[in-house]
Amino acid sequence: MALMSSFAPRLSDADLLARIQSYHWWHSIALREGLTTFGGKTEAILAQEEQALLSPFDLAGRSVIDIGAWNGYFSFAAKRRGAARVLATDSYIWNHPIWRGRETFDLARAELGLDVEALMLDPPQITPQLGLFDVVMFLGVFYHLYDPIEVMARLRGITRQLLLVETHSDLTDQARPGMVFYPGAILNQDATNWWGPNPATMLHLFLQLGFTRIFYRDHPTLGRARGIYAAFTPEVAEGLILRFDDNWRDLDVPGAIEALVTA
Amino acid sequence: MNEAELRSAMGAHRWLQSLRLRDTLLTPGLKSEAQLREEEAALFDPLNLAGADVLEVGAANGAFSLAALRRGARRVLATDHLPWTLPGSDALSATQWAAHALGAPLETRAQDPRELSAAFGSFHLVLATACFEQWFNPILALRGLRSVTNRILLLETMQDALADARPIMMAQSHHAPIGGVQGSWVAGWAPNPPLMLQLLIDLGFDRILYRNHPSLGSARGIYAALLPEAPDGLLAGFAAPWANLTHPQG
Ligand SMILES: C[S@@+](CC[C@H](N)C(=O)[O-])C[C@H]1O[C@@H](n2cnc3c(N)ncnc32)[C@H](O)[C@@H]1O
Numbered sequence: 001m002a003l004m005s006s007f008a009p010r011l012s013d014a015d016l017l018a019r020i021q022s023y024h025w026w027h028s029i030a031l032r033e034g035l036t037t038f039g040g041k042t043e044a045i046l047a048q049e050e051q052a053l054l055s056p057f058d059l060a061g062r063s064v065i066d067i068g069a070w071n072g073y074f075s076f077a078a079k080r081r082g083a084a085r086v087l088a089t090d091s092y093i094w095n096h097p098i099w100r101g102r103e104t105f106d107l108a109r110a111e112l113g114l115d116v117e118a119l120m121l122d123p124p125q126i127t128p129q130l131g132l133f134d135v136v137m138f139l140g141v142f143y144h145l146y147d148p149i150e151v152m153a154r155l156r157g158i159t160r161q162l163l164l165v166e167t168h169s170d171l172t173d174q175a176r177p178g179m180v181f182y183p184g185a186i187l188n189q190d191a192t193n194w195w196g197p198n199p200a201t202m203l204h205l206f207l208q209l210g211f212t213r214i215f216y217r218d219h220p221t222l223g224r225a226r227g228i229y230a231a232f233t234p235e236v237a238e239g240l241i242l243r244f245d246d247n248w249r250d251l252d253v254p255g256a257i258e259a260l261v262t263a
Numbered sequence: 264m265n266e267a268e269l270r271s272a273m274g275a276h277r278w279l280q281s282l283r284l285r286d287t288l289l290t291p292g293l294k295s296e297a298q299l300r301e302e303e304a305a306l307f308d309p310l311n312l313a314g315a316d317v318l319e320v321g322a323a324n325g326a327f328s329l330a331a332l333r334r335g336a337r338r339v340l341a342t343d344h345l346p347w348t349l350p351g352s353d354a355l356s357a358t359q360w361a362a363h364a365l366g367a368p369l370e371t372r373a374q375d376p377r378e379l380s381a382a383f384g385s386f387h388l389v390l391a392t393a394c395f396e397q398w399f400n401p402i403l404a405l406r407g408l409r410s411v412t413n414r415i416l417l418l419e420t421m422q423d424a425l426a427d428a429r430p431i432m433m434a435q436s437h438h439a440p441i442g443g444v445q446g447s448w449v450a451g452w453a454p455n456p457p458l459m460l461q462l463l464i465d466l467g468f469d470r471i472l473y474r475n476h477p478s479l480g481s482a483r484g485i486y487a488a489l490l491p492e493a494p495d496g497l498l499a500g501f502a503a504p505w506a507n508l509t510h511p512q513g
Contacts, residue, residue: 183461204434
């Protein structure tokens with residue numbers, strides 16, 4: 001249902017291209033035939049990430065929140081995969097005077113005509129008042145937070161079934177849980193990067209926060225440098241998980257971390 | 264109470280720390296009197312506590328708080344969280360009983376350090392020993408400690424990742440003798456000195472001193488962090504083995 005676009009006058013292709021070009025994009029999103037946003041992440045990479053992140057799950061009828069949605073690629077993907085309700089949230093990039101993320105999200109949403117809600121929300125402000133979501137997506141945000149432990153605890157409070165985390169990793173050759181702190185702009189010349197956890201740390205945090213099953217896979221294109229985690233609450237419904245392919249491993253079993261480190 | 268009565272009342276508690284109640288009466292604590300004494304000296308000898316308001320976080324049985332009172336502190340508030348609040352814990356009542364037995368005007372309060380804020384009060388000296396390794400979220404706990412400190416923070420902690428020059432903390436889960444008789448699992452973190460330095464700087468401390476634990480070496484570290492409001496004179500007592508991390512001497 002093209003709710004938004006039915007009210008806004010449809011832009012000509014030339015006008016849409018001009019609008020696209022007036023913004024910086026992180027996600028390459030095909031808005032129309034032949035009109036794709038020029039994102040730092042290519043369509044091909046995003047397709048692989050989407051496949052890695054979302055294909056194990058049946059999102060039909062689920063509620064999904066996307067924390068740090070930026071241009072909205074994964075929110076749109078969840079909606080297209082049948083989610084009943086998708087709430088895209090962001091703050092830093094959405095309010096940023098150069099990145100103007102909220103405007104990019106609004107443009108893409110209107111063009112795609114997807115019924116995705118948007119909320120200006122900084123992760124440290126997450127509260128149970130947001131309600132519970134079957135699936136919480138926390139992709140590329142963990143390492144941007146000075147206090148990711150607090151935000152993980154807050155995420156637990158809004159997760160009904162599944163918390164999906166994608167993050168930069170460090171100390172990946174160590175089986176003991178640890179995380180590296182990056183003062184200033186040490187990591188990738190980006191002053192918004194703070195922490196690099198290893199898989200053992202993420203497992204530790206998930207378990208401490210009351211997630212009971214935790215699965216892990218390497219990033220589809222960047223490998224061990226970034227990790228993808230699916231952490232389930234005890235309330236997970238049978239039907240949510242379709243199938244974890246061979247890239248995934250069960251992390252909450254004895255020896256799993258040691259096996260991962262030597263793999 | 265005569266000594267026999269004291270001894271029997273003492274036996275009704277489980278002790279985390281060995282507190283000297285009388286010349287011939289020592290609480291049978293898991294941490295020895297000798298280790299507590301050497302840690303007390305390492306922590307407090309550089310400072311003059313006369314007239315100071317002191318807050319201790321993670322006080323266990325209050326050994327260091329009681330020492331601060333002996334050293335002339337005006338007001339000492341001992342707090343602890345899990346060891347004083349977990350079901351079956353006895354450490355708070357043991358601490359209160361010991362302070363009473365010593366006639367020490369020790370204040371006590373169960374308090375989650377993550378929930379400390381300026382409204383709680385303001386203390387010249389805030390002390391936290393063996394806490395970082397029991398804090399699930401040390402970032403939040405340190406922020407709480409900072410909010411109630413007006414001069415100096417003393418922090419003693421387990422350390423890890425010492426071979427790495429990058430700031431790192433390693434997660435710790437260990438079984439601790441807190442809560443009921445069977446003890447409890449506690450999750451926390453062990454930082455390395457580059458991390459502690461950075462976290463303390465980020466909290467606004469501008470002079471940060473460090474020394475190894477008096478007998479355990481760098482497996483444990485002691486940090487003294489001064490706020491800009493703290494006079495430079497406070498630094499005078501920090502002789503070797505203390506090193507100034509923020510202003511290394513040439
Ligand atoms: C690397 S992008 C990830 C975007 C998208 N989720 C993805 O995976 O492609 C990081 C996102 O984290 C958000 N974010 C949240 N808190 C932040 C903070 N404190 N500093 C920087 N970025 C933050 C940014 O606004 C941005 O949308």
